[in-house]
Amino acid sequence: MRAADIASDLTDVLVTEEQIHTRLDEVAAQVAADYDGKDLVLVGVLKGAVMVMADFARALPTLVPMDWMAVSSYGASTKSSGVVQIRKDLDTDLHGKHVLIVEDIIDSGLTLSWLLENFASRGAASIEVFALLRKPEAAKVVIDCKYVGFDIPNDFVVGYGLDYAEKYRNLRDVAVLAPHVYS
Numbered sequence: 061m062r063a064a065d066i067a068s069d070l071t072d073v074l075v076t077e078e079q080i081h082t083r084l085d086e087v088a089a090q091v092a093a094d095y096d097g098k099d100l101v102l103v104g105v106l107k108g109a110v111m112v113m114a115d116f117a118r119a120l121p122t123l124v125p126m127d128w129m130a131v132s133s134y135g136a137s138t139k140s141s142g143v144v145q146i147r148k149d150l151d152t153d154l155h156g157k158h159v160l161i162v163e164d165i166i167d168s169g170l171t172l173s174w175l176l177e178n179f180a181s182r183g184a185a186s187i188e189v190f191a192l193l194r195k196p197e198a199a200k201v202v203i204d205c206k207y208v209g210f211d212i213p214n215d216f217v218v219g220y221g222l223d224y225a226e227k228y229r230n231l232r233d234v235a236v237l238a239p240h241v242y243s
């Protein structure tokens with residue numbers, strides 16, 4: 061896609077790459093302090109969390125293992141179905157580990173609430189969540205999210221890992237997708 065076509069698909073830039081990196085450094089410092097001396101493992105939720113995981117993990121001052129889970133609840137739609145499927149499970153045994161789930165966005169919260177319930181049975185020492193973005197107005201279930209990058213309005217957003225029908229993931233900023241693209 062050419063730059064002019066990309067621009068016409070987007071309305072506002074909500075969070076810039078620079079703001080993301082500044083915030084990731086802050087959250088990383090907090091996480092490093094909170095997990096000092098603990099056996100931490102980061103679990104990224106594919107595919108949306110790829111960018112935040114890559115930058116967040118490198119903002120941490122210590123070595124940390126990363127594992128990935130692929131779930132799907134959306135397909136090519138802009139609303140969560142609440143029906144979650146595991147497409148790829150973890151390779152790691154979580155027993156005794158301190159797990160930090162790294163997510164791109166909490167929208168309705170349905171996916172994470174399902175994931176948290178699924179993880180609860182795996183014997184982790186603790187489970188917390190870091191979501192880069194959160195839409196408070198869209199919440200259908202309350203998620204206890206310890207680390208949040210940015211609270212954003214209830215618009216469909218793309219970029220920095222977030223897609224619509226697999227497009228826009230490699231945009232550097234997070235921007236609102238123009239409704240004409242999906243309606």
Ligand code: XMP
Binds near residue numbers: 164167168222
């Ligand atoms: P829920 O609603 O279950 O969201 O909290 C689960 C997953 O859906 C994706 N999602 C989005 N993807 N723009 C996107 O590109 C959005 O505004 C958006 N809202 C939700 C995302 O992968 C999230 O983890």
Ligand code: MG
Binds near residue numbers: 105107165
């Ligand atoms: Mg996601």
